[in-house]
Amino acid sequence: MTSPVKTVQFQRRQTYKELRSYLGGDLDPNSVTAALAAAYVDERLLKSPDSPSTRRRKLSALGAFWEWMALRCYTPKGMNPWKGFRLGKNESERTKPKKRPYTMPELVALFSGNPTYPALREVMVLGLYTGARIDEICSLAQGDIRFEGGIAYMQIVKSKTNAGARTLAIAHLIPLAVLKKRHRRNGPATAQLFHELKGGGYDKKLSWHVGQAFRYHRNGRGLTGATDFHSLRRTLITRLESLGIDQVHIARYVGHSLPTLAFQVYSGGATEATQAATGRAIGYPHEVEKAVASFIKQ
Known part of the structure; x- marks a missing residue:
């Protein structure tokens, strides 16, 4: 960070x-x-x-x-x-529009086309299904991923806030396949999960070039102004709310701070069981799932 x-x-x-x-x-x-x-x-x-x-x-x-x-x-x-x-x-x-989540038709449009920047498709998929920030995803190391009982546990170490440091449970088959493809069991734990990414900008963030490539792709799909990569995070939060997931569980999953003293001082944080329950609930309408599955296979 x-x-x-x-x-x-x-x-x-x-x-x-x-x-x-x-x-x-x-x-x-x-x-x-x-x-x-x-x-x-x-x-x-x-x-x-x-x-x-x-x-x-x-x-x-x-x-x-x-x-x-x-x-x-x-x-x-x-x-x-x-x-x-x-x-x-x-x-x-x-008159600059306020940033917002993607609509379902916009997700179908976003997860189409043929972006060629290395790892962009995979980073986008993880953003949609985990709500993780772009720098959190691009900064992942091999040692941050482990598999247990058909679930991938993804540890977020580099985050912009203290609450952002968390372990996500990923059960959906599409992001699970991305992580299985990228994970190297016998490789160095400190090696980048997305090895081809290079730092950019004054602070040499691994997400810098990916962010530029995403904006170029998004603009090419006609989705400018009110949506950006962070809108994938907004979309997941909105989706979890619509599915009736408890607000505390949503906050724990996406790495939002909880305002009360009880949560800040006395709570031990989210357990892997509660994170897994949230992870299992994540899903999108059929047309979105179909578009994402096709997008990641190209």
Whole structure:
């Protein structure tokens, strides 16, 4: 799991590097006047290809840096040239659709076509039937998988939250076949389950290139805007709710934190038996199952 602190540090370094490039090198921070800051915002920040939220984050980082320098007497207190700007949301951001689960017809469309990126089909299938996040799936190691009594137990070690660390029980035949195909009993426990995946992005996540390939495939199926890979997780949760699965069992299965003190402090967590019961309940309508089965066999 990538530390949020490291992510913020990287983003801020990039922001300072971009400002330094605009200024032509190192300058005394006191030479960055309000007029110079305004020119940077108008000429560089607002004209960048960044999203409005990224522009606001960068402006906030610059303001915070100047506040830090003022506290250490590098610049006069109260003289922050990055304060007072308003970078509002543009029309596309205001109308951006809220992310949601896939509908059943959309799943049929998504699990069709012929994506060629290595392991993408298998990662998609595991996302649909386990609700695991894309990085949780791509980070799986051989030692994270074991089989017992016709069920695969998949240990999620790398997750974005503490509640996300869990062991999933997978009983459905389609994802079970994916794991059996990928698992190497005699291989090193630390070896990647999806050996062909390579890290990408600034934090070298194994999911980086897979995520790009998924978006390309999704767009090609005409499913843009309101759905993404995480929508597979939303879809599973919605499906389990419609099947009448207890909310606590759903939360344990997908790795959501439970809000009450009893669950946070006194509960020992989900047992493999309860996870197996949830795993056995997972299934989709016939047309979806048929599409997924055909998709994974191509």
